[in-house]
Amino acid sequence: METTELAVHTGSRAVTDLTAEVTDFCAGRGDGLVHVFAPHATAGLALLETGAGSDDDLVAALGDLLPRDDRWRHRHGSPGHGADHVLPALISPSLSVPVLDGRPALGTWQSVVLVDTNGDNPDRTVRLSFLPG
Structure with missing residues (x-):
């Protein structure tokens, strides 16, 4: 298995497109599987159409499902940060x-x-990990 790590700076973006980096990693490797993993307690990965409003719709839906208020028991960080810790249960x-x-x-x-x-x-x-097939 071949593995590499990407450093990703999200800034204020909630959705960051990694398709180009994944494509570059797979180039020349033949057939297999690429596994993508975010080793963080407050982030997830998804397959999503971008640039046509779906990324904004996802952020809005997450805001409805995981409001940034004081209901969360996990309370360190910015207001509503407990919602960030629930996100990976919904988005793997x-x-x-x-x-x-x-x-x-x-x-x-x-x-x-x-x-x-x-x-x-x-x-x-x-x-990113490549498993040859």
Whole structure:
């Protein structure tokens, strides 16, 4: 298995597109699986259409599901930070994508995205692992 780590600076973005980095990692590797993992307690990964409003819709839906108020028992950090710790139960911190002839076999509108609503920590690591098939 071959693995690399990406340093991702999210800034104020809750959704960060990683498709280009995943595609570059898979280039020349043949057939297999690429596994993407965010080793963080407050971030997840998803396959999502970006640039057409779906990323904003996801952020709005997460705001409805996980409001940033004082209901959370986990209370350190910015107001509502407890919601960030629930996010990975809804959006998994890992995903796998088939790789065919060195390219992720994504659907036409699918992008690999990091979902991170935790503005307290804008610097993330994402691990990419290739499992040859």
